[in-house]
Every structure is written in structure tokens, then in C-alpha cells.
Amino acid sequence: MALSLDRQNGYRERYRRARPDWRPATEVYESLIRERVRSGVRVLDLGCGRGGVLEQLGAAIDQPIGIDPDARSLVEHRLRDLPRAAATADAIPLQAASVDCIVCSWVLEHVADPQRVFFEVARCLRPGGAFIFLTPNAHSLISLINRALRPVQHTLVPRLYGRTEADTFPVLYRANSKARLDQLAERAGLMPDRFYQIPDPSYLAFTPALYTLSVLLSRRTPPVHLTGVYRRRST
Numbered sequence: 001m002a003l004s005l006d007r008q009n010g011y012r013e014r015y016r017r018a019r020p021d022w023r024p025a026t027e028v029y030e031s032l033i034r035e036r037v038r039s040g041v042r043v044l045d046l047g048c049g050r051g052g053v054l055e056q057l058g059a060a061i062d063q064p065i066g067i068d069p070d071a072r073s074l075v076e077h078r079l080r081d082l083p084r085a086a087a088t089a090d091a092i093p094l095q096a097a098s099v100d101c102i103v104c105s106w107v108l109e110h111v112a113d114p115q116r117v118f119f120e121v122a123r124c125l126r127p128g129g130a131f132i133f134l135t136p137n138a139h140s141l142i143s144l145i146n147r148a149l150r151p152v153q154h155t156l157v158p159r160l161y162g163r164t165e166a167d168t169f170p171v172l173y174r175a176n177s178k179a180r181l182d183q184l185a186e187r188a189g190l191m192p193d194r195f196y197q198i199p200d201p202s203y204l205a206f207t208p209a210l211y212t213l214s215v216l217l218s219r220r221t222p223p224v225h226l227t228g229v230y231r232r233r234s235t
Helices: 005-018 025-036 052-060 071-075 114-124 141-148 150-161 178-188 208-218
Strands: 042-046 063-068 084-086 099-105 125-136 190-198 225-232
Touching (some): 025 052, 025 099, 025 125, 063 071, 071 084, 114 125, 178 225
Parallel strands (some): 042 099
Antiparallel strands (some): 125 225
């Protein structure tokens, strides 16, 4: 049986009940964005896809922009009035110091030249602006399994998670550890603000027994997700 998103979220709620201080990485990521969103703040979503966090936050962001290399996703974006363009994160089609906040979820693991991306992010941010990201941890068990099974991923992903092959993209993991992210940010002139490493045992929860095993493994292996904030210096 495929691990549907509804079943996976059910296991996440079960994990939250056992650990009341835990929150899913997507929830932490969204809260980091909400902390910085107010009237007049211009927010760029790198890899906006068909909706993502801009859709979830809705009217809370009154000046959103999206870019994505997939033209079809842009055409199908659920925010029909969103200003958006086909572009990649390493060549952002915006003027320098033109946005207050850049958000980026499930993108950094795919980029071939993350340093160039960080330079572009720093270029586009206004002084004091924030770069908020969410990405997998390259050292987590899930990432290791993903790399080991990459030759058959196009077959396994639809069977295990109920996602079509069109929804999966090659992963490179060139910006997917705290040490590496800190290094990339420092070279681009960005300052660390907040950093979270978040476990999530739901990815292997294909059965109740596997969920229990995954919870045990999560105590002994690196967390699954990385999320946090880097800031451009105010002066």
C-alpha cells in the first residue's frame, strides 16, 4: 500500500502527541515566514511550483513573486494573479536589493551550483532582508536511502508514495548540511539567524510496525529536515 500524504500526516500527528514539543518541518518553515511578513513586505518564492507556501499564506503576503524553471507549473499555479516568471535560482530576474524576503522549500537539494544561488539571494535581498529555506538533510537515513535507490527511483516513488514520476526531480545534496549551508551563506555575506534540524519518522511508516521502527531509528540517526533563516546585513 502506498504511503499517501493523508496517512503520512496521520503518523505525524501520532508522533506529535508523543512529543508535544515537536512540529513538522513545514510548520516550522511557515512560522518563520509569518514572523517576517507584514504589509508592504515583498516576498520571492524560489521554486514556487503550483502553489506552495505562497498559496498557504494567501493574503498574509500582499506583495508575492514566484519563479520556477518549470513553465507548466507556472501556468498551473493556483494563485492566478501571482507575478511569476520562468527562471532558475542561480539567475534571478530581479534588480539588486529589490525584495525583503526570499523563501525556498525543497529546492536547494536540486541545485548544481548552490554558491551561485546564495550570491543571487544576497544580491536580491534588501539590507536586513531574510532568506528562509527548507531542505532535506543529506546525512539523514531517508536521504541515504534515496541516493542508494536512485537508479530505480522513477519506479519506486509512484509505488511507495503515490506520486507520479513527473513530480520527482534529481537530487544532488550540495547544500544540505548545517556546515555547508553556513559556509555558503558566509561567502555570500549572509548572517545566520535561526537554524532547526527536525526529525520526521513518517517517511518510512508504510505499516504501524515500520513506523515504530522509524521512531526508534530517528533517535539514533541525523534529523530528516533542515530549516532556518539567514539575513543580509543591515548596512
